[in-house]
Amino acid sequence: MHLSHSVRPLKDFNGQLAKNRAQKSMKLQANFLNHCLTFQEHTMREILVTIFFSIGMLTTFGQQGVPTVRPQNENVSVQNNNATIYRLFPTEHMKIFIKLNTRTGQMWLVQYDIEGSSRLETFLSLTPLVEKEDEANRRFTLYPTKNIYTFILLDQLDGRTWQVQWATEAEKRMLLRIN
Numbered sequence: 001m002h003l004s005h006s007v008r009p010l011k012d013f014n015g016q017l018a019k020n021r022a023q024k025s026m027k028l029q030a031n032f033l034n035h036c037l038t039f040q041e042h043t044m045r046e047i048l049v050t051i052f053f054s055i056g057m058l059t060t061f062g063q064q065g066v067p068t069v070r071p072q073n074e075n076v077s078v079q080n081n082n083a084t085i086y087r088l089f090p091t092e093h094m095k096i097f098i099k100l101n102t103r104t105g106q107m108w109l110v111q112y113d114i115e116g117s118s119r120l121e122t123f124l125s126l127t128p129l130v131e132k133e134d135e136a137n138r139r140f141t142l143y144p145t146k147n148i149y150t151f152i153l154l155d156q157l158d159g160r161t162w163q164v165q166w167a168t169e170a171e172k173r174m175l176l177r178i179n
Contacts, residue, residue, distance in 0.1 A: 077117040082137050091166065092148035098166060100123060105129030105140040105153060107175075109166060124166055129155065151179070 088097040088110065099108040099121070107124035130139070136157065142164065143152045153162040153175070165174035 004106070084138050087141070089142045089144075089151070091144075096166075096168075098142060098151065098164070100140060100142055100153075102138045102140050103130075103135040105162075107153075107164065109168070122170070124164070126174055127175075129153075129160075129162075 085103055087100050087102055089100060090097055095111050095113060095118075097110045097112075099110050101107070106126055106128060109120075109122050109124050111118060111120050113119045129135060130134075139155060139157050141154055141156060143154060145152060149166055151164040151166070153164050157162070159179075161178040162178040163174070163178055165172065165176070167173050
């Protein structure tokens with residue numbers, strides 16, 4: 001009996017040990033799950049904060065960063081105080097713009113080049129289309145046509161128009177009065 005009595009506490013000890021191990025395992029699993037949930041909650045919280053912050057930034061600064069689109073044919077008067085004298089108009093050619101003096105109607109071709117070997121600015125039409133006393137900022141503007149080499153030049157004060165033919169070869173450049 002004495003032997004069986006001494007074995008019994010060993011069984012109880014082993015049972016208690018197994019029970020303790022099971023409890024520790026459950027605690028570890030619970031801690032792990034709590035940690036995972038906390039991590040997921042934390043990550044989810046970061047994601048939501050980032051989303052709301054981004055939306056806030058877009059609504060706050062997005063509207064300020066978008067320029068107001070104005071029609072190119074808006075009325076221009078001689079008393080206009082806007083200091084815009086030159087404007088660049090893109091052509092369908094990837095690297096060529098037309099630079100327009102909006103006071104006189106004079107134009108140049110401007111070509112950019114990343115490597116620098118083909119950068120240039122050359123004349124398109126050097127003849128002023130108004131007298132010095134009739135010059136006004138933003139008086140002239142260009143309108144593209146379906147022909148990539150042709151633009152219409154408009155005098156926004158008196159309505160005169162010209163056909164502008166641009167080309168990289170000087171002999172093919174033209175400015176023809178329409179009306």
